Amino acid sequence: MENRQEVVVTDIRMPFMSMVVFMIKWAVASIPAFLILSILFGLMTLVFGGFMGGMHHMGRGF
Numbered sequence: 001m002e003n004r005q006e007v008v009v010t011d012i013r014m015p016f017m018s019m020v021v022f023m024i025k026w027a028v029a030s031i032p033a034f035l036i037l038s039i040l041f042g043l044m045t046l047v048f049g050g051f052m053g054g055m056h057h058m059g060r061g062f
Contacts, residue, residue, distance in 0.1 A: 014022075
């Protein structure tokens with residue numbers, strides 16, 4: 001049988017400057033994630049857009 005203890009956090013004390021530094025690090029860390037997601041979305045758009053565009057032009061006799 002496991003010995004589990006449940007904990008409820010009621011308050012977090014964090015100095016203001018530490019919070020500012022944390023939020024700056026969080027914002028800087030989000031930049032590469034945004035770039036990676038943008039590249040993936042662009043590739044998916046290129047692949048599916050090309051596929052659908054090719055399907056659209058198939059019936060025109062080109």
